[in-house]
Amino acid sequence: MIEGLLQTARENYNLLVVLAGASLLGIGAGIIGAFAVLRKRALTGDALSHAALPGLCIAFLILRERNLIALLLGALASGVIGIAIISALGRWTRVKSDAAIGTVLTVFFGLGMMLLGIIQHLPGVGSRAGLNSFIFGKTAGMTQGDVYVILAAAVVCLGLIVVFYKEFQLVSFDAEFAGSLGWPVYGVDLLLMSLVAAAVVIGLPSVGVILVSALLIMPGAAARFWTERLSTLLIVAGGCGFAMGFAGTLLSAADIPRIGERVFGASAREFTLLKAFANLPTGPIIVLTGTAIFTASMLFGWRRGAIARLLAHLRFQRQWNERQLLQTIFDELESATPRRTVTRAALLARRAWTGAQLARMLAAARADGLIADEGGEISLTPPGAKAALEIARGQRLWQVFLTEYPELAASVVNLVSASVAEFVPAATLAELRKKLEAAGRWPREEALA
């Protein structure tokens, strides 16, 4: 199998070069795109890529040959013109930015499609131009020279991000404050948008005009679920971009059925699934990879993912239920002091619980060894009694704190904390306790003994 892989690698030197290029492109676009998303400029990349199409076509019409550098320069020029028009519309008219982006994007793309149609009907060169591959992207046609261009550009972009990290961070977070420091906010924005433009244009041949913005937006959006730190977010976004570029290129540029045969032997020929992967356009594959990464991040991201949030919510709900149950049992025992047990009916009378809810809570508390239930007579175990006393004290302290210091309440009140003790100084705590004792409401151990 390893033998097969090595042989495949030798035979596909060009594929490896292209893979390296696409992966680097993914890393660069992911990191730059993360900043663009944070600066709320995610759609700029989309507008830019669509606006690039007419420039690409015009460059071809002038040269009458497929010279990648020239095509990309044409793309860059018309993309920048598109962005400039969006920015001018926002500045000089009252057109809102979303409408401006939508207008420019569609007008330029329509123009580009029209030019593409004209090129295809040109006698001689048209059908050989292969400009169609710029719509959905195709890495297979990349030459080594193209890859070196991508490599150089990716290195320059990453270098600029490292050098201007602090500047990009502050301008993205608080442009007004940056302006008050005398920073050229417009210039920093311009640099960021230039990086976005570079990523878009370099990504055009492999990902295509329609989908290249996914390479910018998806990694940053996915990374946000995993971290609350900017530096980590950029690294994760780079990683997601790498995965998208690598997988997308591998699946579309590589001769998958042949590689499968090499690596897994002739039996791989039987897998029709592998055959389906022959000659797919790169852009859609990259987007699908990105979608998988984004969906997984949305679900499993341990900072903001849906599952992490659900678990945190359930944990809180469980703690809260247990606290309320113990506190209610304490209240009931306190009010009927000689008794050592309470009934379900008495508990239900004190709370807005349904019978089923109470049954679940009692079962959970019993499993935790906090209560005992003998034929409907519910009592606290020693650890349960200790916990209940503490909870009752904490809760009464909260109550008296809220009435004594209403102006402080808004800033500290928090159901996760069982007691106010961590928010107020010891002297205040003692004073609150004295108030409770004077009113005969300080929870005493005797209530449980």
Added chain:
Amino acid sequence: MTALLDIHDVTVAYHRRPVLWDVDLTLKQPQLAAVVGPNGAGKSTLIKAVLGLVPMASGRVEVFGQPVGKVRKRIGYVPQRESVDWDFPVSVLDVVLMGTYGKLGWFRRPGFAQRQWARKCLEKVGLVSYERQQIGQLSGGQQQRVFLARALAQQADIYFMDEPMAGVDAATERMIFEVLADLREQGKTIIAVHHDLRTVPQYFDYVVLLNVRLVAAGPQEQTFTPENLKKTYGGRLAVLDAAGEAVAAETRAL
């Protein structure tokens, strides 16, 4: 003696409508100054015009006798809390560190010394135990204090604050004011947009009454009068009553 702040003949217009019109204001001594006026009076715009964040149609601003561009390192700024996205992936300490960026200059990253200093500033606003938290997890009052700590980290000589006490609870308001009073003690000047007329006499020693045009500016005792407030707010009685009560309470206290 050069003025600390000299705003001369400043006009700012949006779509040809004046937001500030021929405003003149000179501060000669360190003050704890409130900028007061109705909604749309141009209070925030005044601060932004001074800092060069909005273009002026006409006028000139000098700080410490020099154009603002030359004294940026001596100027601190607290923008409105709503002006930023609190979901942004930065920690409390990261935000306070931004206060050191002005003196750091291009490319240089904040290091150990800056971190220590930022922690000290966080300590002053009582948020040291929150330094690693993401800023969106804080309450409104705590967010306001983070912004204040960032301004403290700037080590400025004159501070412009846009509603530093907006949407905070009474305890936080007192704490913020204590920090401001402390700065004032150190001979710094604070110019704060303030929305709550009732607390003006209690907290500030200088008042700027603004309603597109400058209505009055001067020491609080002489300037924060019912007549001036009427000129600023027109006949809106509810507001005036609240302010009148505050003035009366202050008078009683004296």
